[in-house]
Amino acid sequence: MKPDKEISYDDILAKKGRRYLGYFCSYVPEEIFHAAGYTPVRLLPRPRPLGEADAHLPVNTCSLARSCLELAFSKRGAGFSAFAFAHTCDTMQCLADIFRTRLPDKPVFNLIGPVNREASGAREFLLQQLEALIGQVNPAAERKITSSRLLKSIKAYNKLRLQLDQLHKKRRELPAVEFYRLVQAAMLLPKEEALELIKGSRAHREEAAPHALLAGGEEKPGIYLHGGMLYDLSLVSLIEDLGGRVAGDNLCSGTRYFNLPLVKPLPGEGPLEALADRYLKRLPCAAKHPTLDDTEGHLVRDVAESKAAGVVFLHDVFCEPHSWDLVILQNSLQSTGIPHITIEMDHMGVTEQIRGRLQAFMERLKGDL
Amino acid sequence: MKKYRKLKSNALLQKIVQKDYLKSRVLHRLGPSAWVTSGFPVEILRAMGISPFYPENYGALCAARKASARLCQEAEDRGYSRELCAYGRNHLGSLYNPSRAPLKGLPRPDLLLACNNICGTVLKWYQTLSRELQVPLFFLDTPYRSGGDNGEGAVSYVEKQLHTLVEFLEGRTGRKLNEDRLLETLELSAEATRLWAKVRDMGKHRPSPINAPDLFVNMAPIVVLRGTKQAADYYRVLLAELEGRVAAGEGALLRENFRLLWDNIAIWHRVLSFYSMFTEYGACFVVDTYTGAWSGTWDAGEDPYRSMARVYTRIMLNQGIESRAAAMLKDAKDYGVDGFVMHANRSCKPYSQLQLPLRRVLTENTGLPGLLVEADMCDPRNYAAESIKTRVEAFLENLA
Numbered sequence A: 001m002k003p004d005k006e007i008s009y010d011d012i013l014a015k016k017g018r019r020y021l022g023y024f025c026s027y028v029p030e031e032i033f034h035a036a037g038y039t040p041v042r043l044l045p046r047p048r049p050l051g052e053a054d055a056h057l058p059v060n061t062c063s064l065a066r067s068c069l070e071l072a073f074s075k076r077g078a079g080f081s082a083f084a085f086a087h088t089c090d091t092m093q094c095l096a097d098i099f100r101t102r103l104p105d106k107p108v109f110n111l112i113g114p115v116n117r118e119a120s121g122a123r124e125f126l127l128q129q130l131e132a133l134i135g136q137v138n139p140a141a142e143r144k145i146t147s148s149r150l151l152k153s154i155k156a157y158n159k160l161r162l163q164l165d166q167l168h169k170k171r172r173e174l175p176a177v178e179f180y181r182l183v184q185a186a187m188l189l190p191k192e193e194a195l196e197l198i199k200g201s202r203a204h205r206e207e208a209a210p211h212a213l214l215a216g217g218e219e220k221p222g223i224y225l226h227g228g229m230l231y232d233l234s235l236v237s238l239i240e241d242l243g244g245r246v247a248g249d250n251l252c253s254g255t256r257y258f259n260l261p262l263v264k265p266l267p268g269e270g271p272l273e274a275l276a277d278r279y280l281k282r283l284p285c286a287a288k289h290p291t292l293d294d295t296e297g298h299l300v301r302d303v304a305e306s307k308a309a310g311v312v313f314l315h316d317v318f319c320e321p322h323s324w325d326l327v328i329l330q331n332s333l334q335s336t337g338i339p340h341i342t343i344e345m346d347h348m349g350v351t352e353q354i355r356g357r358l359q360a361f362m363e364r365l366k367g368d369l
Numbered sequence B: 001m002k003k004y005r006k007l008k009s010n011a012l013l014q015k016i017v018q019k020d021y022l023k024s025r026v027l028h029r030l031g032p033s034a035w036v037t038s039g040f041p042v043e044i045l046r047a048m049g050i051s052p053f054y055p056e057n058y059g060a061l062c063a064a065r066k067a068s069a070r071l072c073q074e075a076e077d078r079g080y081s082r083e084l085c086a087y088g089r090n091h092l093g094s095l096y097n098p099s100r101a102p103l104k105g106l107p108r109p110d111l112l113l114a115c116n117n118i119c120g121t122v123l124k125w126y127q128t129l130s131r132e133l134q135v136p137l138f139f140l141d142t143p144y145r146s147g148g149d150n151g152e153g154a155v156s157y158v159e160k161q162l163h164t165l166v167e168f169l170e171g172r173t174g175r176k177l178n179e180d181r182l183l184e185t186l187e188l189s190a191e192a193t194r195l196w197a198k199v200r201d202m203g204k205h206r207p208s209p210i211n212a213p214d215l216f217v218n219m220a221p222i223v224v225l226r227g228t229k230q231a232a233d234y235y236r237v238l239l240a241e242l243e244g245r246v247a248a249g250e251g252a253l254l255r256e257n258f259r260l261l262w263d264n265i266a267i268w269h270r271v272l273s274f275y276s277m278f279t280e281y282g283a284c285f286v287v288d289t290y291t292g293a294w295s296g297t298w299d300a301g302e303d304p305y306r307s308m309a310r311v312y313t314r315i316m317l318n319q320g321i322e323s324r325a326a327a328m329l330k331d332a333k334d335y336g337v338d339g340f341v342m343h344a345n346r347s348c349k350p351y352s353q354l355q356l357p358l359r360r361v362l363t364e365n366t367g368l369p370g371l372l373v374e375a376d377m378c379d380p381r382n383y384a385a386e387s388i389k390t391r392v393e394a395f396l397e398n399l400a
């Protein structure tokens, strides 16, 4: 697999000899499944022909849910041995129920963790839930999850997160499509394979092209991407074609996948406590109860740190949690004077209208430089 | 020709609800008040003399008074997507432009209290309110009960948070919770809940003395007056009237031809016109999945906090598809229905996103015909009157 090529589910699932776990969200503790012998493969939204999923979900359901249900029902989806959810938004809540009842032959796991990480008893409850999850995975898995296996998996994932974090810090040197392909590789491929790819990438070979500069030598305007899922990278290519660069992001399929802290057991505590602590300390997603600072505070700071000139919100109109946050975030960027634009995505690729709007936005940013 | 019997108790209901509203308006000036979600453990507030106001219930009222479309628009003009729950949009609209809102909007609260046992939307909605109003928010996290075995663990988690809630309320209002008052309030709440369950049970009679639109109107006390004496008193009156109907062999409809099950929130902006299409055909909604949502009762044998935690995590929308399917199948049988109507409610994802699979389960298990109507509880712009009429009539003619 090469980072310049789109990674398809066909290719992944065609490889025999592994037990693939289709999983939905960065709150799913992949380490637990990895330790049980599963190969976790993230489910991402793809351009989607109409199909069987429409008989199960109303039309105002986000395209992530619809296209992944379609995948699970398809012939290709038969390659998954099991599925895993983590409770987040109302749609995921319902989708997990649909998977469980419509695909009765496969285990469908669901980690129902706390929504409010600051609630009293949140950590204790989460620990119980993680233990319960292990109790469910063990009978279905090919090998039993032991503490040492889990620690080994945690190590592997920490390594991967660290590599992705380093890549993220060097993203100025790297075409954005390549960066996101590598993040996708980490989510989709066996971890060992993904690590090799990342290590072999241009950024790591220290032969990075002066990718961030315009022909005249000045810095390209940086764009910060904010929203849920991004799978089809044509929009990212377009930003670069229009003379911009992607400086940073807060996406489910971007930095929210690997953001630190790492999973580190505290002295006297075990791997589950460590997994719980990362869950509670990581940058929360829109469906969790964040502190005020997690939302607009984090965005404004992260935009400044990444030296982005403007923000592009990638928005699925049917996504409730992000729709609510969008207004708050737009208003706070307005008041801090950071230019921004909202692109409505249905994961059907870049339309002429999107191209036109993005072009105008890029012209504006270049004018501001 | 008249086809429907009006409930006499409704005049009393109107009086009670209005009186409570006026009282809250006054109390709110004298003491603390809070905006709360419909599934919040309000007994604690009542016992502390904190006046609760219900934005969801206010949404139903605005829709019934034909104000919700313009209020939703007010929110949309400020960037809120038309795809967000209309209760939320309607409420924000009333905040942005109270002059266009019924009752000039809800009185500004001192506190915001949200619980996700009905949906995750309320979390985002109340976060927004907290920012807009600069009012502190307490968020009670009641884990979804589905698939996994989180029963007792979830109850313990919620129980802990209830104690923190009390600390939060005491800290913010300077009032102390009197445990005896709490027990009294819980008992009043349980009494009203038991009576309300009996009211809903009356639909099992043939003909049914009650129709779902009656239940929609009469559910107000179980939601907004939960934990008060008025709620229980009112349901006693209502129950007596219904028992009188049964004794006289009178149904809610003058002629009951079919018995139906209703799923999802009422179409508040069409409570008369929508349901009268069914009345025309003598189709009575003898049972529904919505008004039974407030059915858990406190167990006096258990610690009150633990018991509340149990009741409030078991709210219907917080249960997985299996429980919902089982409850609907049981209702279909117990109430002897001839078919079911599901309101695919654009606003409410947690309620509506499971309906297609639920319909399949119901049809496969009962062989009963089912109709899915796409509409919205609060946004009348999501209601295609002509096509709905055609579909409803076709369904009813088929039943006949």
Ligand code: SF4
Pocket (backbone or CB within 6 Å): A062, A063, A064, A065, A088, A089, A090, A091, A092, A228, A229, A287, A316, A318, A319, A320, A321, A322
């Ligand atoms: S958070 Fe949004 S995009 Fe993600 S599953 Fe939920 S509704 Fe869909």
Ligand code: SF4
Pocket (backbone or CB within 6 Å): B056, B085, B086, B087, B088, B118, B119, B120, B121, B122, B265, B317, B347, B348, B349, B350, B351
């Ligand atoms: S209508 Fe549905 S989405 Fe809206 S507040 Fe009620 S439960 Fe939540």
